[in-house]
Amino acid sequence: MNRSIKGIVLASFLATTGQATASEGCGNAEGTVAILSNDFPALHAVAEMAETCVTDTLKVTKNQTKDHRDLQSAALKANPAKYSTAVVSTSSIVPLLNDGLIQPLDELVKKYGQSLQQSQLIKIDGKVMAVAFMANSQHLFYRKDILEKAGIEPPKTFEELIAAGKKIQDMGIMKYPIALNTKSGWNLGEEFINIFSATGEGFFKPGSAIPNLDNANGVKALNTLKALAELSNPDFLTFDSNSTQALWEDGKVALALMWGSRATAILDDEGASPEVVANTVLTNTPAFSDGGTPGATLWWDGWTIASNLSPQDAEATFKVMTHAISSEMMQANSEKAVWLIEGYQPDASAMGVIATVQQQANPYPMLLIWDCFIPPWAQSCLTSCWVTSRLNRH
Helix, strand or coil, X not given: XXXXXXXXXXXXXXXXXXXXXXXCCCCCCCEEEEEEECCCHHHHHHHHHHHCCCECCEEEEEEECCCHHHHHHHHHHCCCCCCCEEEEECCCHHHHHHCCCECCCHHHXXXXXXXXXXXXXXXXXXXXXXXXXXXXEEEEEEEHHHHHHHCCCCCCEHHHHHHHHHHHHHCCCCCCCEEXXXXXXXXXXXXXXXXXXXXXXXXXXCXXXXXXXXXXXXXXXXXXXXXXXXXXXXCHHHCCHHHHHHHHHCCCCCEEEEEHHHHHHHHCCCCCCHHHHHCEEEECCCECCCCCCCCCEEEEEEECCECCCCHHHHHHHHHHHHHHCCHHHHHHCHHHCEECCCCCCCCHHHHHHHHHHHCCCEECCCCCHHHHCCCHHHHHXXXXXXXXHHHCCC
């Protein structure tokens, strides 16, 4: 992979941004565009912008669902593909690459991609295979009023996070003060990957496909995850992003590791009480030492174009999706994501992701030796099985 998420995010956040360019419009596109994506506000904004391109000669449809990963490979294997574009992330692109289900975009970028920044072009083996438009990471959310009540400073390390949860619990302020995305399967596996990445240990033994998890740092990550789970609700193995967001908005937790893409919904005036919103602070994920590598992984989201597509529909999809991630869309929805789009100025909802980037969190391990036979979406699920089997051992 020629461009890592760390490079993309740093280029977009830490470099001086220029003035937003005006949208080039939909380029008189003709054909059919069908979008498959995950289901959250930032992607709603992108799809709604794409729908503004509809004309008598251009059809745009969308399927935005949390089950998008389960649908994408089979849908793109059809000929023609059921969806002309799959919106993917750092991990979910790899099965599509492995099966040759998405096409290189270099010629289309050359013809119609003048509004795109070089930092948005995801290159695999020298070819542009996706266009990134937003960044994401899990990071720490905390309630400053609860921490002040307990006399606790915002935690910077996992040790401090665990100690903070125990003190809040011991003082009777909250019974279960911590929440994480620990649902059995992908979520639990991703939490382990995040914490393990902060140890500096590699996921595989050098030069091999032999997992490198059952060692001192693997045990360290497991014990950390176990300690955090013990401060969570006993139903923690059912908690996904929707669950943790609901717990936060209900005022039931004081400390949580959640995705940055949930920040906008938590900080708006819907769902949570004014007290919760006013006292919510976003910061970088804790590390194992003060100033160390955060226990998080950096991600990008972007769009692809299916291989099994007519040239007309491929061109229409490129034009429409380029318009969908234009500066015009970003400016109208700047609070909904950490955008990798020219002119983006981060607001309060982006502070946790930016802080995690600045603390040099590692990118999610997108391309590994493991990928030759197990796609990344399965890596976290299989890691979850490994974690579950060992939580009671250590």
